[in-house]
Amino acid sequence: MQEDYTYQILKKCNGKVILQIDEQLLDVINAHFTIKPQQQQREVPYSVKKQHNFQRRIVPFFMNQFMHWAEEMGYKQVDGYLRAIHKKKTSKQQKFELGDLKKLFGAINPRTKIIQMETQTKWIEFLGTQAEICVLVNNKIKDQSTKQMYIQAIEHLKAELKKEQPYDKFLSLPKKEESNDSLMEESKEQSIKEEYSSGEFDEYAPTYKEDPYSYLSCAYSNYE
Structure with missing residues (x-):
């Protein structure tokens, strides 16, 4: 005589079902089917999350300090260049972004070559002497360990200058520190957001058919 087993559907979601069944029924299922338990996704360690979040604050902090330093030193063209970019920010906090630094060390605009190269030179000087x-x-950085993290970040900013495309992969963490693929995807998504939010596709940005250097000249002319 065939035995009767009971079960209850607790939840259905996205093609999956949560069941409450008799233990005897579970034994029958295990006897006739090979069931692999779902692997639990490993959570990204807190230390890795903390490092990734901090890394996103490095460029805005130091570029803002760089702008104030240029003003204090009387580097008028550099100060004007940075304030022109800063003025274009639409967010409430008006923070500098990674995209701004990547543009600075990206393609040289023939029409603003002198000021762009001077700003590059002064950035290197700032990192070496003032950062x-x-x-x-x-005074806003109260925690000493956080100050040490910012000081250590200066060396990372310097190291980027030796690369063929400085700051292009600055938000990417070393592979050995990634616990799973989701962290890398998060980093890529953030890089894309940085590109868009930094004005990469605003009304002044050129298409590939137009002058590829018009962004910098537009930014500086707006300041004047």
């Missing part, structure tokens, strides 16, 4: 001081005297 650490800006961190040490900054």
Whole structure:
């Protein structure tokens, strides 16, 4: 005589079902089918998340300090160049973004070549002589360990200058520190968001058919 087993459907979602069944029925299922338990996704370690979030704050912080330093030093063209970019920000906080730094060290605009190259030179000078001081005297950074993280970040910013495309992969964490593919996807998505939010496709941005250097000249002319 065939035995009767009971079950209850607890939840249905996206083609999956959560069941409550008799233990005897589970034994029957296991005897006739090979069931692999669903692997639990590993959570990204807190330390990796913290590092990734901090890395996104590095460029806005140091570019803002760079702009104020250029003003104090009387580097009028550099200050004007940076303020022109800063003025174009539409967000409430008006923060500099990674895309701004990538443009600075990207293709040279023949019409603003002098100011772009001067700004590059002054950025290198700032990293070498003033960046650490800006961190040490900054009263808004209360935690000493955070100050150390910013100071260590200066070396990462310097190291990027030796690469063929400086700051192009700055938000990507080293592979050995990634716990799963989702972190890499998050990093890629953030890089894309940085590109869009930094004005990559605003009304002044050129298409591939137009002058590829018009963004910088437009930004600087707006300041004037």
